[in-house]
Each structure stands twice: as structure tokens, then as C-alpha cells.
Amino acid sequence: MDLSRFSTEARLQSHFKDDYDFGDDKLQTLYAQAKRHQWDADLDVDWGKFEPGVDVIDRRSDFMSRLACVQELPSEQQTQLFRVLHLFMVSQVLHGEQAAMMTCGQLVNVVPDVNAKLAASVQVVDEARHVEVFARYLECQGGRFPIDPDLKIILEELLAERDWEAKCVGMQVIIESVALSFFRLGSELGVEPVFKSFIGNVRDDESRHVAYGVITLQDRIPALAPGVRERLEDWAYDAIVRIGGRAGKPGFTSMLGALATTDVDFASFMPKFLDEISDQQHLDLDGLADPISDTVLPNLLRVGLVPERHVDGYLAQGWRVDRAAKTVENLHTRHSSAQEKRAEFQERGLTFADPREATLA
Ligand SMILES: [Fe+2]
Ligand SMILES: [Fe+2]
Known part of the structure; x- marks a missing residue:
């Protein structure tokens, strides 16, 4: 793989507006x-x-x-x-x-x-x-x-x-x-x-x-x-x-x-x-x-x-997310809660690396 250069095609919409009301934003x-x-x-x-x-x-x-x-x-x-x-x-x-x-x-x-x-x-x-x-x-x-x-x-x-x-x-x-x-x-x-x-x-x-x-x-x-x-x-x-x-x-x-x-x-x-x-x-x-x-x-x-549907997947990766309190705790993957989640994903044949499969609900 040539890592020294890459190009991407991007179709962008450019927006112009006759609006210069900077306001108190x-x-x-x-x-x-x-x-x-x-x-x-x-x-x-x-x-x-x-x-x-x-x-x-x-x-x-x-x-x-x-x-x-x-x-x-x-x-x-x-x-x-x-x-x-x-x-x-x-x-x-x-x-x-x-x-x-x-x-x-x-x-x-x-x-x-x-x-x-x-x-x-x-x-x-x-x-x-x-x-x-x-x-x-x-x-x-x-x-x-x-x-x-x-x-x-x-x-x-x-x-x-x-x-x-x-x-x-x-x-x-x-x-x-x-x-x-x-x-x-x-x-x-x-x-x-x-x-x-x-x-x-x-x-x-x-x-x-x-x-x-x-x-x-x-x-x-x-x-x-x-x-x-x-x-x-x-x-x-x-x-x-x-x-x-x-x-x-x-x-x-x-x-x-x-x-x-x-x-x-x-x-x-x-x-x-x-x-x-x-x-x-x-x-x-x-x-x-x-x-x-x-x-x-x-x-x-x-x-x-x-979203709620990703909370299990994040926990399996060692991050406990509390959506209501808006807090995140770094447990690491070795923590028992993370290990249990991993085992649950495995039992169900789901891979939490995929965002669409990151839920056990
Ligand atoms: Fe920067
Ligand atoms: Fe920056």
C-alpha cells in the first residue's frame, strides 16, 4: 500500500447566503x-x-x-x-x-x-x-x-x-x-x-x-x-x-x-x-x-x-457509559463487567466490533 499519498472524490454542496447577521452566537x-x-x-x-x-x-x-x-x-x-x-x-x-x-x-x-x-x-x-x-x-x-x-x-x-x-x-x-x-x-x-x-x-x-x-x-x-x-x-x-x-x-x-x-x-x-x-x-x-x-x-x-443500542458494545470494550448522567468510566477490558459482556456477545454469535451488532437487547 502506498501510504505517501491518497486522493478522494468528494461531491460537496457549497452554501452561499446573503445573511450577515452575526448576532450573539x-x-x-x-x-x-x-x-x-x-x-x-x-x-x-x-x-x-x-x-x-x-x-x-x-x-x-x-x-x-x-x-x-x-x-x-x-x-x-x-x-x-x-x-x-x-x-x-x-x-x-x-x-x-x-x-x-x-x-x-x-x-x-x-x-x-x-x-x-x-x-x-x-x-x-x-x-x-x-x-x-x-x-x-x-x-x-x-x-x-x-x-x-x-x-x-x-x-x-x-x-x-x-x-x-x-x-x-x-x-x-x-x-x-x-x-x-x-x-x-x-x-x-x-x-x-x-x-x-x-x-x-x-x-x-x-x-x-x-x-x-x-x-x-x-x-x-x-x-x-x-x-x-x-x-x-x-x-x-x-x-x-x-x-x-x-x-x-x-x-x-x-x-x-x-x-x-x-x-x-x-x-x-x-x-x-x-x-x-x-x-x-x-x-x-x-x-x-x-x-x-x-x-x-x-x-x-x-x-x-x-444511543442505548451501543451501550453494551462500549462496555464490552471496557467503557461503562451512563447516558443519563452523561459520564464514562474506563474499566479496561480486563474488568469482570467487560468480560461478561464479551462472553454474552460470543454466546449469541454477535460481534461487537460491528455497530449494528453492538446490542444485546
Ligand atoms: Fe490541529
Ligand atoms: Fe484542530
């Missing part, structure tokens, strides 16, 4: 904030402070650091391993930023409301800046990894989507919520000085983008026909299965290929690694950031895209 406020908080990757980042030898983010934030097979590696190999892991993640962020810039450019055309067009326009500029800052950062680090095939599938689908609501769910609510979670982690636990100096600004931009998705969809979703809404609910479920990697379809498998570029002896490392990560009872994941329960599912609950 939440999106107008967001647009005003965005204009005030512009920054510049040339002027506001001190690229001279780059330190090549240090971790990008404190490695203790990564579950890999808790694995015995990693801890027993010589210290230079551990350093290499975390460097590659972080550069892999930053590379996926960079590719996601390019797609965010493109999707948001489409949104300027397809959203009907003038305030939604203005807020999307300034977001295009934000995303251009993110593309610039991450590409330059990876250049300092000496290179980047190609786009992960699962991420590519999600982005291709998003770009080809005709409806602005689906673009908003996929990009503004799901992809950008995952990115926001990573940027929050980076701003709290970033180590490398240049990364640390710009990641807080990216986080602030990104939280406006997620707010854009939530504000526009909160009004829109209740007005959609049931069939259209169900399609969006399924779209969201499927994207979480791909990103979360908890439904038998491992997320971002190309990360293992990236790790193979280190000096670690993979023939002896991989069996131990696979053993440890499949031993769910002893895997220590407590306290680690989980973008799906931290940001993605709470935002989907806010806009009304977690």
Missing part, C-alpha cells in the same frame, strides 16, 4: 477568541532550544514503561524505543493535522450558517500552523513515520463524506478529541524544550476546534431524521473501534513496525511483549490517559450520539 464568540489567540511558529517557538537526546514526553506516561520486557532492555535501547514511539505518535498527529486542514476547508463551504463559516475559516489557519509546527519539529528530530493504515481509512472516509454533520462528528468531535487528549498529556508531561514550548498553544487551539464540533452538533443532531442520526451514531462507533483497539481490531498496528526500526532484538522481545499485553489481569494501566473515556465519549454524549 456561541460560534461568533469562538471566532472572536480564535482571532485573538493566533500565534506564529516562526516568532513564538524558540527552535534553537531543541535538545535531540531527551524524551519528547516523560516515558512514565506510557504503559510500555510498565512492562517487564521493556524494563529489562539496556538503557540506550529503552531510550530509542520511547523516542520512536513518541515520534510515531507525533507523525500521526502531523498527518491528522493535514487532514484536519483539508476537512475544515470543506466545512467552510458546506456549513450553511455564516457564523459556522467564519469559525471554520479561522480554524483552517490554526490547522495550517499545526501542520507547519509539527512538520518542522519532526524535521529537527530527523524524520517522520508514514500514516497508519487505519488512520488513513478514517481520514479518507471523512474527506469523501458529503454531509457536514458527519465531517463534524468524525473530525471535530472524534479525531480532534483524541488529538486534544494527546496535547493535554504533552503540555503536562512534555520534556523536550521545543515540544514543551509550543504544545500548550496547540492544545488551546484544539480545544476551540472540539468546542466548534460540540456547539454545532448539539443544535443539529436532535433535528435530524432517525435514520440519518443512526448513521452518525454507527460512524462514531466504528471510528472508536478502529482508534481504541479494544474490539479485536488492534488500533495503529503500524506502531509495531516503527518499533522494529530500533536496535531492540525483536525475535526475543516480541513474544515477551505479546505475552505481557495479552495478560489483561496483570497489565497495569491504572491512571494512564485514555482519550476515548477522557474526551471522545463524553463529547459524543454531549451531542447525543451514544
